[in-house]
Amino acid sequence: MKIASYSAYGGPETIAITDAPIPRPAAGEVLIRVRAAPVTAGDARMRSGKVPRGLGLMLRLAIGLRRPRVAPGWAFAGEVAALGQGVTTFTPGQRVFGLTGFKGGSHREFLVIKAAGPLLPLPETLTFEEGAAFFFGGLTAAEFLIDRAGLAPGERLLVAGATGSVGGAAVQIGRHLGAHVSATASPANHALARKLGADEVTDYRNGSPPGPFDVIVDVMGALGWQGARPLLAPKGRLVLITADLAQMLGSALRPNRDGRRVLTGTNKDDLPSMRRLLALHQAGGYTPALGPILPFADIAKAHAIAESFHKPGNLVVVMTA
Numbered sequence: 309m310k311i312a313s314y315s316a317y318g319g320p321e322t323i324a325i326t327d328a329p330i331p332r333p334a335a336g337e338v339l340i341r342v343r344a345a346p347v348t349a350g351d352a353r354m355r356s357g358k359v360p361r362g363l364g365l366m367l368r369l370a371i372g373l374r375r376p377r378v379a380p381g382w383a384f385a386g387e388v389a390a391l392g393q394g395v396t397t398f399t400p401g402q403r404v405f406g407l408t409g410f411k412g413g414s415h416r417e418f419l420v421i422k423a424a425g426p427l428l429p430l431p432e433t434l435t436f437e438e439g440a441a442f443f444f445g446g447l448t449a450a451e452f453l454i455d456r457a458g459l460a461p462g463e464r465l466l467v468a469g470a471t472g473s474v475g476g477a478a479v480q481i482g483r484h485l486g487a488h489v490s491a492t493a494s495p496a497n498h499a500l501a502r503k504l505g506a507d508e509v510t511d512y513r514n515g516s517p518p519g520p521f522d523v524i525v526d527v528m529g530a531l532g533w534q535g536a537r538p539l540l541a542p543k544g545r546l547v548l549i550t551a552d553l554a555q556m557l558g559s560a561l562r563p564n565r566d567g568r569r570v571l572t573g574t575n576k577d578d579l580p581s582m583r584r585l586l587a588l589h590q591a592g593g594y595t596p597a598l599g600p601i602l603p604f605a606d607i608a609k610a611h612a613i614a615e616s617f618h619k620p621g622n623l624v625v626v627m628t629a
């Protein structure tokens with residue numbers, strides 16, 4: 309089978325496709341034939357080592373000092389190719405989707421995963437490409453909007469950077485939760501933002517809409533506390549999806565400011581969170597928007613697009629073997 313691997317921290321050219329034997333599932337494991345996998349902002353950050361200011365050392369301590377020692381690829385959609393001993397919860401040929409998570413390993417034609425791990429049947433309402441794209445922005449948006457910011461029906465939500473993985477999910481889920489959704493995006497993406505459910509869209513390069521907003525999701529951290537503070541209603545919550553070390557420490561030490569709250573951090577990627585997102589999909593509240601779809605052989609090109617932080621929707625590579 310073909311697998312992608314990183315040889316060093318660096319540009320997209322440091323990712324290579326090589327041959328490897330197809331793994332065999334051990335007891336309790338499932339062999340998956342991967343059909344599609346997302347190439348995310350997270351994949352690009354792990355490959356390049358470029359993370360918000362102050363977090364570089366933490367990244368390298370976690371995944372490798374000199375080169376990323378994790379395998380590329382965080383999520384996948386595909387079919388069950390074989391079952392390890394004792395697995396009764398999946399059947400050969402079944403369509404599934406799931407997460408390889410922080411340790412990675414989905415950018416390959418086959419992978420093994422624990423049957424009791426982050427693996428779910430892929431519903432008929434999602435294609436392999438949508439299944440691959442499903443979790444990255446969706447889990448983040450759902451956790452920050454529902455659990456952390458407590459977005460309530462009728463509240464005013466601003467999604468700053470509304471059409472990528474996280475922003476696109478935040479617009480849809482915010483709308484589904486009954487919020488009035490304002491969005492910012494570059495002009496080429498205004499139609500997409502409206503299609504995802506934004507009530508109004510403006511170009512972030514012309515400044516922010518005036519507000520006030522009850523919740524602001526600042527996808528790229530472009531507003532920060534200083535930029536968002538004048539736009540926040542009393543009791544407003546600012547979600548910094550992208551935050552540097554100082555902002556993370558600041559929100560941990562001083563989350564409450566002038567009756568408003570600043571939220572940062574990472575989201576969970578466990579089975580209950582995955583099931584909750586699936587329930588949102590089944591209730592009509594979330595289907596990931598697809599952007600570029602590339603063959604697996606073009607994975608370096610996919611990384612180059614992912615690290616632009618301007619892709620519309622989600623970027624997916626498809627395996628054709």
Ligand SMILES: NC(=O)c1ccc[n+]([C@@H]2O[C@H](COP(=O)([O-])OP(=O)(O)OC[C@H]3O[C@@H](n4cnc5c(N)ncnc54)[C@H](OP(=O)(O)O)[C@@H]3O)[C@@H](O)[C@H]2O)c1
Binds near residue numbers: 444549614616618
């Ligand atoms: N905290 C967490 O747990 C978590 C989880 C997932 C991702 N992230 C981080 O969240 C960020 C976004 O990830 P993603 O996958 O959603 O990326 P993405 O798909 O590349 O989307 C980026 C979005 O940001 C917009 N944007 C770019 N520059 C902007 C600016 N100066 N002002 C306002 N909007 C701007 C883009 O809009 P246009 O294309 O219209 O320019 C696009 O909608 C990344 O930094 C990623 O590392 C954090």
